[in-house]
Structures are given as C-alpha cells and as structure tokens.
Amino acid sequence: MRLADVNLLNLDLAVNGVPHDLFRFLRAEAPVYRHPEPDGPGFWVLTRYHDIQAVSQDWATYSSAHGVVGLGPSEYGAGSQNGGDSPAAGGAELMMLNMDPPRHTKLRNLVNKGFTMARINRLEPAIRKAAAEILDSVAPKGGCDFVTEVAAELPLRVIAELIGIPDEDRHRVFDWSNRLVGNADPEFQVAPEASMQASMEMFAYAEQLATQRRREPRDDLVSVLMDAEVDGEKLTTMEFDVFFMLLAVAGNETTRNLISGGMLAFFEHPDQWARLRSDRSLLPSAVEEMLRWVTPVMYFRRAATGDREIRGHQIRKGDSVTMWYISGNRDEEVFADPDRFDVGRSPNLHLAFGGGGPHNCLGLNLARLEIRVMFEELIERMPDIELAGPVQRLRSNFINGIKHMPVKFAPRRVAAQGVG
C-alpha cells in the first residue's frame, strides 16, 4: 500500500467492510497524515489511540464549533453564520455536538440528568421486556432480517420512550434517521434532497410534539427541553428542533449498528459465541469488546483554534483534524493482538464513546445496558442463531453500519405474555 492509495473521502470506503489494513498502514507509516482533498486545503487524519485521546480532551485547542461530521472544508459553522442557505445547515451550529464549553456545558446539563447511571439502571426491566418481545415476535418465523427486525427495534423503542415519542410514530423516526445518516447510501437517498426533506419533516414533528407537551408536560425529555432555561432563556424553536434530532438520531443509529455489528462478529467468531454462552459472567467484557470491534462512529473532527504540533507535524489554526476512533481501537501500542475478537479482553479502554472530554457519548450508560440485555436475551432465546445470507453494509465513510443481515434459528412458538 502507498499513501497515494489512501482515500478516506471515498464513500465506498467501508461498503465491503472496514478497511483495517488501510488504517494499520496509516498507523505505521503516517499516523498524523495530511489527507488531500480535491477542492480544499486537506485535513489531518489521526489514527493512533493516544493522539485521538489528546485531541479529544483538549477542547480549547480543538474546537467542535465548526462541525464535527464531514471531512472536507467546514460545511457549516462559519459559513452558516454568514447566512447558510439551507435550514439544515443553518441549524447545525445550534446542535450540542457542534459546540464548545461553556454553552455546550449548559445544554449538556439539560439532558445529562436523564442519562446518569442511576437513572439508566432503573430502565433495565423495561429494556429487558422490550428485548424479549422483539425476539419473541420473530421467533416463530425461524429467520428474519436481524438489522431491521431486531437490532433497530430495541434502541428505537427505548429512545422513543425516553424522548416521549408515541409508539405509533417511532417508525417515522427510524425512517428519518436512515435518510439523515445514510445520505450517501442509494437505498435511503431516494432523491438528492432526501436528507434535507427528512430533517424538515423531523423538525415539524418535533414542534408538534412540543406543542402537546407544553399543554401537558410528562416525564420525558421533550418536556424537560420545553421547560428548560439556558442563561435565563428558553430554547428557541430551532434549538429545540436540532436537540430533538440529535437525541433521536444518535440514540438510534449507533446502538443499532453496534448490535448488528456485534452479532456479525459472533458469526465470524463462533468460538467466542460458544464461550459467552457457557460463561455469562463474560457479558460485560463482551459488550466492551463489541464496542471496540465495531466502533459505529468511525470518526469525528475538530478545528484547530491555534498552532500546535502533533508528532512533529505542524497543525495550523483553522486546520481540520479528524480522529479515527475505528483505527485507535485497533492500535497495536494499546491493545494486545488488536485484530482478535476476544470477549474476555481486559483491560479494554476503547474509544467507541470518544476519547474523553466534554463530548463523551451522552448515551454510553444506555448503550451498554441495551447491548448487554439484548445479548443476554439472544443467548437465552436464540442460542442457535446463525447467518443465513449476504450482509448488506451501509455506504458511508462515517458510520460503520449494516443495513440488512439475514439470520436463521430454530422456529419457536411463543405463548402470550412472553411465557414460553
């Protein structure tokens, strides 16, 4: 491999699987790589664990305020402040993901309390019930699409419940989420403006829900956000809309892909599935290993606010710096035998929830719980599950995703009330 062969702008980058050989090459030969781009100044690619960690924690030097998704020149942030021409672009800088402290701290605190360990741990019975229902609903068929019928269902139900989206509307959220995140994938991008359309629809829906909650507050995040004040002011409609979108999309897409990708890892490593089935005390470490192995969000980026040096490379103010978690999680300097899927791996201080600092994953406690419960119930209810056809991966250089994954298992009749 040569550096000239590295093209992270290629949307087909991971369509046949994450190119771990490419990242191994970058870690070894160019761990701080200035990636060219056709019509821009290029961007830095960090592939080593400790570099990612350092940038992640130094939020004052490496700002999120110019957008954290996308590899080319900042598509919003500075641009949209000068009057972005689209509602989606115009709202992006209002999203918590694209902010620095102290504003970020204040918005984060609004929702932090809904995602503490204590609060999330109380959801376990409800999550277990949902997981059992999902698996029991496909059990009699002897097979299903694991992604749409199993992996997508659990996070969708759980985040809908937390946000306050009624059951009958949650598949609309699934559809919007697919169109927003999968906007490079032909299956979801039915028209060039599909992701714009999806965000408009989602905003309209969020505002409708907000109007209802303003009249009748409930114990959900929409009510919390409607009630919240930051610096003595209520959130604006646009701020509320993008908050809703962030929670709805981030709470869905990532966990779905983790559960699908984790299941695929077990299909590819049946010895580890057998090991976990025979020793369930390995579940917590298995969850961490799935997180490391899959790393659903492959990178986020920052913009340098000043001149800095990383491993002898001069980073200039304004430069885009991308942190490739997917690579850091296979860093040979940190993980012994990193390309081995090992459900007993310890220590396993992976970067799947970020490298530390203000933007650590808000939903990490929830994600871990959903993954653990889903795999506990899978072992219990579908221990013989196996792959039954080709895996269709998401076309994206951002999300490590699976769209469809046919599976089969011994058909099982399920009595009502989940007994049986």
Next chain:
Amino acid sequence: MSDFVKVADLADVPPGEMTLVDFQGEEVVLANVNGTIYAFSDACTHMAGRLSQGLLEDTIVTCPFHAGRFDVTSGEAVSPPPKERLTVYRVHVNDGGEIHLLAP
C-alpha cells in the same frame, strides 16, 4: 465573599443527585450528599470520563467510562483505574439557597 461566584441554586441539585455547571470556564459537578453540596471537576483523572453522568452513592462517585471511583468530599481516588485525585472546590450556600464556588 467577593471571590465566591454563584453557579446554581440549591433547588437545582436535589439530594442524591448531581448537576453540571460552568465555573470560570471549567466544567464542575455539584453533588448533594444528604443536604451537603460538594463540588468537583467533571473530568475523571483517568481518561476524562464525565463524572456527572456516573453514579453517586453516598459520598462516592463512579465514573461511567471505566468505573473508577472518587470520594467527592476530598477528591481522593478510592478505586482504580484513576490514581490522581480530583480537583475539588470550596462551596458556600447562602441563606437564599444560592450555591457559590471558590476557585481551588
């Protein structure tokens, strides 16, 4: 008293709960332990996990990243992986229920 800065009201931090505040550019957690407010840095000294998203049990906070634990009254690391103590802040709650902090 002039060096103390108001960061929240007592009503923002019910007993057994934590809240995240900005204090002079630092992210600081307020924890209510049986009616007493303690203040400490939000970033775990191990890998900067957000302690405000962790678990508060009596005076012990557990980091959601890797389950390191700290005593919030002293900032002392009481369970690995973190080794270094947390920065703690002096707290004053006035008669009006306003929580004020003093830089360490």
